[in-house]
Amino acid sequence: MAEGEGVAIAPIEISKKVDGTIIGEVVIGKVNPRSLTEQQFAASKELLYHGTAREFVYSPTGNYDTRATGGDGTTDYGFGFYTTGSPKQAKNYSSERSKGRLNVPIVYSFLPYQAKMLDVRDAVKPTLNGILPRSFVEQWVKYLEEYLNDEKNFQCFEGLAKEAVYEGVKNDFLERTKLGFQQKILFSIRDPKGRGIFMLDKNGLIDTAFQGFMLFLGYDGMIYREGGEGKDKEDLTGFVFYNPQVIDTWEGWQKRP
Secondary structure, eight states, X not given: OGGGTTOOOOOOOOOTTTSOOEEEEEEEXXXXXXXXXXHXXXXXXXXXXXXXXXXXXXXXXXXXXXXXXXXOOOOBTBSSEEEESOHHHHHHHHHHHHTTOOSSOEEEEEEEOSEEEEEEEESSOTTSBOOOOHHHHHHXXXXXXXXXXXXXXXXXXXXXXXXXXXXHHIIIIIHHHHHHHHTTOOOBSOOTTTTBSOOOOTTOHHHHHHHHHHHHTTOSEEEEEEOOOXXXXXOEEEEEESSGGGEEOHHHHHHOO
């Protein structure tokens, strides 16, 4: 959890009973995949799918960002390994990101095991993302402030580039989010009207920070709603894993000790 090192903030308990409308903490993958036959694995109701533009071998020690699968990944909710429960939409992802180069979409099947997830879908209407607890938004703002003030997080930038990245995240995102929090605006995980806790950040600073933040809070990943990709896109439930140890293919699980 390198991204979370040096951030001395006590975790705040997150509960939808206090405020917010999200489902909250859940654990997925209660059956050990190592105990399953290949047929049982494929028939699991918890099976997740990853569509990609090219073949790759999943590694539980990998650092999954957009480069992990040849640059065809997504960072909608921070660096991590993205999956969906819909095989149809996983095929759409593969077709969309391969830009028509594939005759047959490339889709891999995965099972999680004892993965502690933050489910940000609405507890009453899980086809939508819910309102985040203020405690969660406040914690994220504090974490990001500390992250921006740590020089080692800018080692890959130099001179004016470093200053531009810092000022861009600080002014375009952090200050706006802090102001919204003070005004008691209701935040969701992502919102087209600017009431989300993300921004487009081509430098990957927020993506890296949010991955570290979620690991810092003790979450292996997050469950959310999104719109899908491709010509046959549909709204779907997505699963992003910030901790790659809690998910694998059948072959991968069988190789684990």
